[in-house]
Amino acid sequence: MRVSRAAALLVPLVVVTLAATACTPGPAAHHGAHAPAASASQELPYDVRPLIQPPKKYFGVSRPKAPTSMKPVDAYAEMVGRKPNLIAYYADWGDGFDATGVRNAWSVGALTVVSWEAQDISLTDIADGVSDDYLKDYARAARRLNIPFAISFADEMNGNWETWGTTRTTPQETVRAWRHIHDVFEDIDATNVIWAWSPNIIEPTGGSVALKPFYPGDAYVDWVGMVGYFTDWDPHTFEGLFGPTVTEVRRFTRKPLLVLETGAMPGGHRAGDVRALFEGVTAAPDIIGFTWLDHKARADWRLSVNPEGLAEFKRLAANDLHGFDVRKAG
Numbered sequence: 001m002r003v004s005r006a007a008a009l010l011v012p013l014v015v016v017t018l019a020a021t022a023c024t025p026g027p028a029a030h031h032g033a034h035a036p037a038a039s040a041s042q043e044l045p046y047d048v049r050p051l052i053q054p055p056k057k058y059f060g061v062s063r064p065k066a067p068t069s070m071k072p073v074d075a076y077a078e079m080v081g082r083k084p085n086l087i088a089y090y091a092d093w094g095d096g097f098d099a100t101g102v103r104n105a106w107s108v109g110a111l112t113v114v115s116w117e118a119q120d121i122s123l124t125d126i127a128d129g130v131s132d133d134y135l136k137d138y139a140r141a142a143r144r145l146n147i148p149f150a151i152s153f154a155d156e157m158n159g160n161w162e163t164w165g166t167t168r169t170t171p172q173e174t175v176r177a178w179r180h181i182h183d184v185f186e187d188i189d190a191t192n193v194i195w196a197w198s199p200n201i202i203e204p205t206g207g208s209v210a211l212k213p214f215y216p217g218d219a220y221v222d223w224v225g226m227v228g229y230f231t232d233w234d235p236h237t238f239e240g241l242f243g244p245t246v247t248e249v250r251r252f253t254r255k256p257l258l259v260l261e262t263g264a265m266p267g268g269h270r271a272g273d274v275r276a277l278f279e280g281v282t283a284a285p286d287i288i289g290f291t292w293l294d295h296k297a298r299a300d301w302r303l304s305v306n307p308e309g310l311a312e313f314k315r316l317a318a319n320d321l322h323g324f325d326v327r328k329a330g
Contacts, residue, residue, distance in 0.1 A: 046192040048148045050330025051111060052222050053256050057281060058289025059323035060086030060113070062261070067101035067112055076294060079304065082317040085326050088113040088261065088291045093121050094134065097141040102149045109325035112149040113196065113260070113291065118164040123154065123177035135184050143190035148326070152260060153181060155198035156227050158209045171213035178216040198225030198260045201245040204235050211245075212252045223288070224249050225260030230273035231299075232265055238280025246284075259290035263301035270309030278316040289322070 061084040063072035068089075077083040087105045091098070091114055098114070105112045121131060142149070154164045157174050164174070178197070185193055197216060202208035215221070226245055235241050246257065259281060264273035281287050292313075293301050303310045317323075 043146060045143070045189055046146050046148050047330075048192060048194050048222075051148055051326060052194060054288060054324065054326075054329050056320075056324040057287075057322045058086040058111070058258065058291070059084055059317065060088060060289060060291030061294055062088040062090075062291055063294045067105040067110070068098060070104050070108065073105075073108075073110070079310070079314075080317050081314045082323050083108065083110070085110045085323050086113060086289060086291055087111070088115060088293075090115045090117060092117055092119045093126070093131070094119075097138045097145075099141060099145045102145060102147050105149075106147045106327065109327050111194075111326045114149065114151050115155055115198075115261075116151055116153045117162075118154050118177070120163075123164055123169045123173045127173060127176035127180045129180065132184065135181060136188065139185045139188040139190045142185070142193060143188055146192050148192050148194065150194040150196050150223070152196040152198045152225055153178060155196075155225065155260065156200040157214050158199045158202075158211060166209055174214050175216050179220055182216070182220045194222045195220060196223040196225040196258065196260060197221045197255075198227055199245070201226055201228035201242060202248060204240055204244055211248050215252060218253055218255065221253070221255055223258045223260075224253065224255050225258045227261040228259070229262055229293075229299075229301075230264035230269070230276070232267065232269065236269055236272055236276060238276045241276075242280065246287075254286075257284070257287045259287065261293055262290055263293045263299075264309065265299050265301075266306040266309065270306045271312040274309050274312045275316065278313075278319075278322075282319070282321060 059082060061073065061076050063076055066072045066089065067087045073084055073087060087110050089098070089101065089112070093116065102112045118126060125131065154174060154177070156162050157164060159165050160167045182195060185191070199211050199214065202211065226242060228241055228245070230236060230241060242259070249257070262277060264270045264277070277290060281290050292303070294303060296302055303313055
């Protein structure tokens with residue numbers, strides 16, 4: 001997120017707009033805790049189930065200004081030799097629903113992931129319904145558009161660097177806020193949303209905050225999104241970096257795993273780190289893909305700054321397992 005683990009990411013906000021249109025939905029599918037019937041005058045919600053556990057891997061990216069503008073995505077696809085089918089961006093609580101971005105991504109066969117950050121509001125206030133007018137407007141806009149997208153709310157909640165993290169709130173309040181947001185969407189029949197619960201990876205050396213107390217429950221979650229980066233001081237293997245988190249998560253849920261946010265520091269290790277990422281995601285049937293953070297922050301995660309790492313990334317991205325047209329899933 002904008003404040004990272006060791007690298008203290010400074011990701012710019014995407015300017016979002018509120019708009020509404022529609023696409024052709026599949027059969028109605030309520031995959032959360034509540035399942036109200038669609039109005040007879042309203043088209044059925046898009047069936048997101050084939051996108052939750054797809055036959056191939058998501059090949060994702062986050063780049064400044066995408067997906068409101070698709071030019072950064074097009075340039076990335078040309079650079080790495082494959083079109084991303086998962087596009088992540090960051091939004092503050094209070095930002096409008098970016099219907100334009102979601103539509104842009106969908107039009108080229110990609111799914112949008114919104115990392116929704118609770119800046120300037122407490123999770124207790126969200127759970128208590130203080131900003132329900134805003135939340136309901138957002139959910140209604142998402143339902144009117146009726147294109148699938150994913151929400152990752154208050155990710156890295158198990159760390160102490162975010163305003164919604166462990167120094168500001170409790171796991172119980174995190175769960176209460178998550179469930180409240182989810183229930184508002186369900187009550188409005190906005191079930192075209194995939195819900196990604198996204199903790200930071202637990203430290204490979206141990207001693208991290210337990211994850212289970214933050215988990216809202218299987219009825220409220222579709223994906224477990226892991227946030228973790230290859231740095232100069234962390235393990236340079238996929239198992240070493242992500243393995244402890246996978247092991248802990250599997251103690252309380254079997255939901256599909258997604259490496260929601262990752263990258264590797266530039267330098268001599270990057271090519272090997274890229275190889276570890278691809279090989280780890282490829283080998284694990286329950287890990288459905290990854291999203292590379294292609295931003296310059298306090299560390300430069302952009303692939304373009306390291307020719308050896310880029311060459312390895314491009315070579316491995318040629319595997320047809322990575323990437324698929326999300327409009328044709330299922």
